[in-house]
Amino acid sequence: MSVANHSGDAPTAEEIRAAVEHIVASPIFRRSPQLVAFLRFVVESSLGGKTDHIKSYTIGVEALRRGEHFDPQADPIVRVEAARLRKALASYFVSEGASYPLIIEIPLGRYVPTFYRRKSHRLMTDFIGVLMRTIRTVGVITGEAFSFTPESRSNVSKAAEKSEFGGTSAN
Numbered sequence: 001m002s003v004a005n006h007s008g009d010a011p012t013a014e015e016i017r018a019a020v021e022h023i024v025a026s027p028i029f030r031r032s033p034q035l036v037a038f039l040r041f042v043v044e045s046s047l048g049g050k051t052d053h054i055k056s057y058t059i060g061v062e063a064l065r066r067g068e069h070f071d072p073q074a075d076p077i078v079r080v081e082a083a084r085l086r087k088a089l090a091s092y093f094v095s096e097g098a099s100y101p102l103i104i105e106i107p108l109g110r111y112v113p114t115f116y117r118r119k120s121h122r123l124m125t126d127f128i129g130v131l132m133r134t135i136r137t138v139g140v141i142t143g144e145a146f147s148f149t150p151e152s153r154s155n156v157s158k159a160a161e162k163s164e165f166g167g168t169s170a171n
Helices: 013-024 033-047 056-063 077-094 121-142 150-162
Strands: 102-105 114-117
Touching: 013 033, 013 102, 033 056, 033 077, 056 077, 077 102
Parallel strands: none
Antiparallel strands: 102 114
């Protein structure tokens, strides 16, 4: 299992499987059974200690059902689906999975997934988001004008990363 241990405690197999269930239940993944099959295959192979089994040929045959005559040199399906999976995971973890405590990535150049917990600065940026929504609500109630744009949220997030509460972003 490839665990990028950014916070001192590695995610358990149960936590990783729960994260996969959250991911595959999302709209991004529900539309693509191939991405779900690819993700499940690489995660389960990794959790089972079979990272040497995670190769283009085995992914093509076992996850993508290409048949035993599949030739990964002639058919780019695994590379194409890996790129789609990386993009879908990134999209998931910045949208509906943005507050999920565990991240799964498929690093470029390989198919073995990495698993890690979000850094603590994420809690700070989440707190700032709640605080800004509260300020906007108070502004509506009191008639005060408050402006909080996506650009300013990005600046606040960058400041939080550099603060004593954060560190360097994992995202």
